[in-house]
Amino acid sequence: MIVGIDLGTTNSLIATLERGHPKLFLGENGSALIPSVVQFLDGDQVRVGSEAKSSLNTHLSKTIYSAKRFMGRGLSDVQEWLKLLPFDFSASTQQMIRFKVGEKSYTPMEVGALVLKELKSLAERQTGQRVEKAVITVPAYFNDAQRQATKFAGELAGLEVVRIVNEPTAACLAYGLDKKAFGNIAVFDLGGGTFDISILRVSEGVFEVLATNGNTALGGDDFDHAIAENLSQLILKTTGSNPSQNREQLALLVIEAEKLKRDLSEKTSIVWSSNLYSDAPLEYTITREQLENWIRPIVEKAKEPCLQCLRDAGLKPSQITDAILVGGSTRVPLVRKLVQDIFQREPICTLNPDEVVAIGAAVQANILSGQISGMLLLDVIPLTLGIETMGGVVGKIIHRNSTIPISASETFTTYVDGQTSVDIHILQGERELVKDNRSLSRFQLKGLPPLPAGIPKIEVEFIIDANGILNVKATELRTATTASVCVNPSYGLTDSEVEKMLFDSFENAEKDFEDRFLIESKVEAESLIRATQKSLLKGKSLIDSTDLKKIEQALLDLQASLNETDRKVIQSKIETLSELTKPMAELLLNQAVQEALQGQKIGETP
Amino acid sequence: MLPKVAVVVLHSQSKKINCWKCLQETLAGVFCEHCQAILDIPADSPPSPFEILDLKETLLINEEELRAKFYTLSKKLHPDRFATSPPPAPQYALRWTTALNRAYKTLKSKEERTQWFIEKHLGTSSGEKKSAIPTDLAETYFEIQDLLSEGNLEPLLVFKTELESQLSKSQSQWAELAIRFDAAQEKLPAAQALRAHENREKYLRSMLSDLERRVNS
Numbered sequence: 153m154i155v156g157i158d159l160g161t162t163n164s165l166i167a168t169l170e171r172g173h174p175k176l177f178l179g180e181n182g183s184a185l186i187p188s189v190v191q192f193l194d195g196d197q198v199r200v201g202s203e204a205k206s207s208l209n210t211h212l213s214k215t216i217y218s219a220k221r222f223m224g225r226g227l228s229d230v231q232e233w234l235k236l237l238p239f240d241f242s243a244s245t246q247q248m249i250r251f252k253v254g255e256k257s258y259t260p261m262e263v264g265a266l267v268l269k270e271l272k273s274l275a276e277r278q279t280g281q282r283v284e285k286a287v288i289t290v291p292a293y294f295n296d297a298q299r300q301a302t303k304f305a306g307e308l309a310g311l312e313v314v315r316i317v318n319e320p321t322a323a324c325l326a327y328g329l330d331k332k333a334f335g336n337i338a339v340f341d342l343g344g345g346t347f348d349i350s351i352l353r354v355s356e357g358v359f360e361v362l363a364t365n366g367n368t369a370l371g372g373d374d375f376d377h378a379i380a381e382n383l384s385q386l387i388l389k390t391t392g393s394n395p396s397q398n399r400e401q402l403a404l405l406v407i408e409a410e411k412l413k414r415d416l417s418e419k420t421s422i423v424w425s426s427n428l429y430s431d432a433p434l435e436y437t438i439t440r441e442q443l444e445n446w447i448r449p450i451v452e453k454a455k456e457p458c459l460q461c462l463r464d465a466g467l468k469p470s471q472i473t474d475a476i477l478v479g480g481s482t483r484v485p486l487v488r489k490l491v492q493d494i495f496q497r498e499p500i501c502t503l504n505p506d507e508v509v510a511i512g513a514a515v516q517a518n519i520l521s522g523q524i525s526g527m528l529l530l531d532v533i534p535l536t537l538g539i540e541t542m543g544g545v546v547g548k549i550i551h552r553n554s555t556i557p558i559s560a561s562e563t564f565t566t567y568v569d570g571q572t573s574v575d576i577h578i579l580q581g582e583r584e585l586v587k588d589n590r591s592l593s594r595f596q597l598k599g600l601p602p603l604p605a606g607i608p609k610i611e612v613e614f615i616i617d618a619n620g621i622l623n624v625k626a627t628e629l630r631t632a633t634t635a636s637v638c639v640n641p642s643y644g645l646t647d648s649e650v651e652k653m654l655f656d657s658f659e660n661a662e663k664d665f666e667d668r669f670l671i672e673s674k675v676e677a678e679s680l681i682r683a684t685q686k687s688l689l690k691g692k693s694l695i696d697s698t699d700l701k702k703i704e705q706a707l708l709d710l711q712a713s714l715n716e717t718d719r720k721v722i723q724s725k726i727e728t729l730s731e732l733t734k735p736m737a738e739l740l741l742n743q744a745v746q747e748a749l750q751g752q753k754i755g756e757t758p
Numbered sequence: 759m760l761p762k763v764a765v766v767v768l769h770s771q772s773k774k775i776n777c778w779k780c781l782q783e784t785l786a787g788v789f790c791e792h793c794q795a796i797l798d799i800p801a802d803s804p805p806s807p808f809e810i811l812d813l814k815e816t817l818l819i820n821e822e823e824l825r826a827k828f829y830t831l832s833k834k835l836h837p838d839r840f841a842t843s844p845p846p847a848p849q850y851a852l853r854w855t856t857a858l859n860r861a862y863k864t865l866k867s868k869e870e871r872t873q874w875f876i877e878k879h880l881g882t883s884s885g886e887k888k889s890a891i892p893t894d895l896a897e898t899y900f901e902i903q904d905l906l907s908e909g910n911l912e913p914l915l916v917f918k919t920e921l922e923s924q925l926s927k928s929q930s931q932w933a934e935l936a937i938r939f940d941a942a943q944e945k946l947p948a949a950q951a952l953r954a955h956e957n958r959e960k961y962l963r964s965m966l967s968d969l970e971r972r973v974n975s
Contacts (some may be wrong), residue, residue, distance in 0.1 A: 314841070358829040520841040528833050553864060557856045559836070617852060618837045 154285040154314060154521050155275055156322075156513025159264060159302065161220040161345035161371060164188050166271040167509035168279075169518050174329065174511040177275045183308055185506055185519075186274070189217045191268045192253045200270040208407070212238055212400060216251045218373065218448060219263040221345050224294075224301030225249065232369075236377055238403040240673045244622035261301050265308035271541050272309060286311045287517040289509050291346040292318035293366035293534055294591075295526040296578070299620065314520055319343070319349035321531055322512025323478040324359055326503055335473030336362075336465075340491050340499065341509075342454065343479035346649040349458045351472070353464040360530045363464035363553045366455040372413070374482035375447045382446045383424075383436075389428045404428055407702070413447075416440045444486045453485050464553050465714070469496045477501040529553050533620060538575035539612055542567050544586045549577035549614045552582065556620055561613035563629070567679070569601035574610060576626050576635075585667055597626040603701065605679070662751050671717040677710055677726055684733055685738055694739045703732050767927045778846065787853060788835065796840070799853045807874065809860035817936040817952075819865065819874055868932070872956055877937070879949035892958045899965060906972055913975055921966045928959045 158165045163185040167176045176184035179201055187205035192214050199207070205318030208215050223232055226247055236243055240252035250257035264539070266339075275283050288304050288311075296559040299316050306313040320339035327333035333354045341348040344706060348366040352359050383405055384396040408426060415422050420440045462469065475495040480506050481487060491499045503511070514690045517566040532555055533718050538548040541564060550560050559642040566574065574597045600608055609629040627634045684707055692700060706729040775786045775831060786800055789908035799805070808815040811827045833839070840851040864870045891899055898917065905914050933953055935948075942948040 339881055355825075360829075360834060519838055522842050525839075528836055528838060530832060530836075555859045557852055558859045558863070560860065606918050615856070618855070 153281055154281060154287060154517035155283055155543060156510055156515070156517050157271055157286050157288045157306075158319070158322075158513060159220065159268065159288055159290075160188055160306070160312075160509075161218050161343055161373065162188060163344075163506065164267050164271055165507060166275050166725065167510040167514040168508070169329075169514050169523070172329075172524075174326070176510060177278055177506055179274060181396040184510075186267070186594060187217070188219065188264075189215060190219070190263050190265050191215045192256070192258075197267060198548065200266055206232075207526055209404065212403060214253055214259065216253065216263050218345065219251070219260045221373075222249050222251075223258040223264060223305070224260075224298035236402070236406075238261055240398045246351070261305045261308060264302065264305035268309035268311060269733070271708040272311060284310070285314050285517075286705045287317055287513045287520070288313055289317050289319045289322045289513045291366065291368060292320055292348040292350055292364045293346065293368045294318075295443075295535075315516060315727055317513055317516050317529070318348070318361075318364070318531060319480060319509045319632050320348045321352065321359065321361055321366070321529060322510075322516060323476060323503075324352050324354065324512065324701070325474060325506045325515040325527065325529060326358055326508045326512035327710070328354060328357075328359060329511070330394060332502065333474070333476075336471055337466055338458075338461075338472050338475045338495055338596065339455075339478055340458070340475060340482065341478035342480070342481040342487060343371050344373050345369070347371060347454050349454070349461045351461055351467065353579070356528060357441060358528050359441060360555070361532045361553075362467070363461045364532060364534050365461040365464070366534075367453055367457055369452065370453050371483075372410075372479075374450050375413055375481065375484065376409045378405050378446050379413055379443060383409060383412075386436055388433060390434060393429075395429045401429065404427075412438065413443065413484065416443045440485070445453045447484070447486065449666050451484075451490055454487075454490060455494065455525075457490065472497065475499040476508075492644050516647045531620075532556060533616060534556075535580050536582055537614055537616075538579050539564075539624075540575075540586045541578060543675045545671055546581075546584060549612065550616065554616075556616050557618045559613060559615040561611050563646070564610045564612060566600070566603070566607050566608050566610075567605055567675075569605045571605065571608075572600045572602055574600070574626070576612060576624065580622055581706035585671075590746055591625070592622070593624070595624070595626075597628065598626060599633050600628050601631055603630075605682075605716070615733060632652060670717065670719040670722075673722040674714060677714060677722050680726055681707065684729060687733070687736060689742070690743075691740045694743070695736050699732070699735070703736070706732050786975055795855070796835070796850045798846070798850050807864045810858055810861040811865060813865070816940045817871065818933075818940055819871070821866070824862070824865055828858070831858055845939070869956075869957050872932075872936075872951070872952060876949055876953045876956065880953060881943050892954075892961055893963070895961060897959070902965065902969060906969075911973060914969060916964070918969055918973065921962060921969065925962050925966060926957070928962060931955060932959075 153168060156167045158167075158427075161478040165176060165184050165186065167174055169175065172222055178184050179186045181202045183202070186201045187207065189204040190198065190200050191204040191207065191211050193211075204211075204215060205217075216239060217234075218237065222230055227234075230249065238277075242250045242252050242257055247603075248462070250259055252261065268286075272283050272286075286306060290299055290305055294302070303313045320341040323341060324333055324337055324339050327337070329384060335351075335354060337352045337354055339348070339350045339352065341350075346366065346368050347370040348364065351362045353362055354360075358755045380402060382400070383398060384394055388394040395405050400495075405428075408424075410423070412424055414440065422438055423435060424438050425435040468678055472495050475491055475497060477488070477491065477499045482491070482501065484497075488499060515524065515527065516529060517528055519529070522684060531551045533550065534552060536548050538550045540545045541547040547562055547564065549562050564574075566570060576592045576597060577586070578592045579586060579589040580592050583589050597610065607630075611627045611629055613625045613627070615625070625634065644651060684703070699710040706725070710722075710729050713722045716722055764844075771950055773786050774783050775797070776782065777784050777790035777795060778792060780790060780793035782790070782792045784797070785796065806815070811824065811831065812817065813824065813827060832855070835851055835854045837848055837851045837855060840848040882896055898920070902914065902917055905917070917924065923968040932955060935952055939945070939948040939952060
């Protein structure tokens with residue numbers, strides 16, 4: 153039996169298909185939602201799930217939750233979160249975070265593995281069968297490191313992870329099981345910690361992802377924190393002390409904020425009371441409108457990724473057949489309103505938005521085991537892949553939203569005469585310049601024959617398999633010199649980087665273009681200077697002295713213009729110089745042809 | 759689990775190979791004629807996008823037909839279909855699907871498809887210098903540059919409308935050229951006309967986006 157698992161930020165679920173019908177395994181308390189909460193008790197005892205969540209208040213220092221936020225991420229990536237959560241962290245390197253609990257410490261992968269183990273044993277107890285293989289879902293915007301960390305957590309829990317599937321895509325598969333999905337489907341997936349938007353075309357059992365976008369640091373948790381922050385302002389006004397200054401008090405307030413959010417999704421106003429923050433119990437009337445004002449700036453962040461996704465899919469909102477809601481946070485009325493506004497139709501959630509991803513994972517598990525043959529998922533890469541070229545500009549090789557598996561190649565050349573090796577620097581992201589994208593890996597192609605600049609032909613091939621793992625191969629075509637690397641990074645893009653880079657790529661498109669043009673002009677100028685100097689050595693004697701003077705002056709002018717920040721200045725000097733050197737170049741060419749006919753080398757001319 | 763499907767034959771692959779599974783001689787297609795095992799993709803003569811998608815080699819295509827073929831082939835060739843098959847079938851499925859996805863990407867985009875034909879008939883443009891300003895656009899180009907350097911925005915909006923209408927005209931010209939290209943016996947001049955058209959349109963696009971960026975900032 154291959155199971156489907158939704159390893160969530162707040163809750164996790166495990167599902168399978170029984171004679172083609174989805175079945176969710178229920179936890180101790182009768183709910184399929186197993187809180188992703190792990191408690192480390194004395195004597196190496198571990199408590200996972202609803203029991204751990206309900207005793208959170210009394211065991212705060214021994215409890216780890218929201219571990220998914222830290223999966224595959226470095227300390228520097230999660231500074232914002234460290235401030236908000238009541239955990240103690242340690243980090244031996246920048247790449248690996250550990251949660252400190254008493255004397256011991258645990259990686260996010262280990263915490264995830266404990267949750268997965270709990271789910272696994274749940275299914276085993278209820279079916280009496282061994283569970284050894286699983287399809288696990290991740291946010292579509294998870295990068296390589298985060299995917300690998302999730303896979304590793306599965307292995308730690310004793311599961312063979314046969315596929316990592318994107319959450320929104322899985323949700324669409326779940327709707328497809330009952331043939332409820334057809335046409336152009338927008339899947340709006342707002343969970344506890346991440347936001348994904350995917351647009352699929354569903355036809356004849358094929359689920360083709362047309363485009364995907366998202367924000368990997370946007371979720372219901374952020375609502376809770378914003379609400380807690382506003383509640384603590386209210387408390388500050390009444391009592392003069394601010395609970396958000398105290399990490400433990402803030403953590404408790406966040407739990408209450410979460411409850412308040414749920415209640416105000418049902419009702420339009422509520423009396424909120426608490427005796428945790430002062431001697432006398434505090435009481436406030438909070439309206440839905442008030443709460444919506446607190447969370448509106450966060451909800452609005454989901455808008456631009458949706459619009460970009462529509463553009464990438466080449467669709468207008470009116471061409472969307474259905475908008476599907478996924479993730480517990482889509483229960484918030486303000487979120488539903490946003491979805492309705494963007495896609496101009498009432499969103500659907502006929503399947504439980506908390507359960508639909510796990511069911512979809514079970515569907516993919518059955519596709520892979522051959523039990524379902526009428527459905528096929530065609531997924532995409534979320535971010536563009538490319539390599540560094542001259543001047544720090546990115547040469548894009550595989551564009552985002554390309555269906556995987558896929559391969560593509562580009563041909564590049566050398567820049568310096570006699571160059572015998574080239575550095576291949578692999579990048580991920582949408583921006584024009586290397587420094588603004590994420591570096592994935594570097595390797596070197598060595599042993600090139602020393603040839604003049606621009607002569608070698610170096611083909612760089614990117615190959616992405618069905619699991620999204622990238623292989624890169626570089627070949628010098630004239631001599632068939634080859635080097636390759638499997639990009640299997642210990643840590644790739646961090647979510648905040650993915651999100652920031654995408655955001656920046658729209659914000660900075662203008663500046664990027666200018667930067668890129670400027671660099672290209674400089675590179676062009678430098679190679680023209682070199683070429684002119686080279687041909688002057690041989691061609692001086694072929695032209696008269698006034699022309700020579702003009703060329704030399706233009707050469708100096710161009711050299712001086714290299715410090716310019718206006719590309720047009722450089723461009724005009726380039727044009728002047730190339731115009732002036734044209735006759736000389738022709739003379740040199742004729743000479744070279746004649747010499748070649750006579751079997752003479754250029755160096756031998758008197 | 760082998761899909762029960764008709765054997766896909768690549769038109770250019772008339773040569774025979776021995777199937778890795780049943781060892782019988784078969785046409786070098788996607789599946790063995792006898793046992794229907796998936797074959798390796800021919801490395802020495804890679805099939806063209808049109809061959810892979812089993813479409814007639816024309817510049818104008820029916821997008822619905824293209825997508826239908828892509829879906830049908832994906833269902834037959836995707837590695838997910840071979841997840842439980844013993845090696846080397848999953849590897850061959852991966853190679854075919856990689857080529858299929860690449861081919862689909864090339865053919866579904868009008869620009870990439872046009873470029874594919876240009877390169878087929880005129881070779882790759884790697885040695886080509888940056889294309890000069892198309893003569894009919896030169897005057898507009900310099901006028902815009904002047905206005906931009908003067909910071910004179912009002913008349914620029916007129917040029918923007920002008921460029922937009924030129925672009926949409928250019929796009930409808932593509933359809934005419936494509937019909938002529940597909941009908942041409944002699945493909946070379948038709949391909950040259952296409953290349954000139956694509957270069958001009960590229961120039962129009964970059965002028966327009968340049969103008970838009972400047973006006974917006």
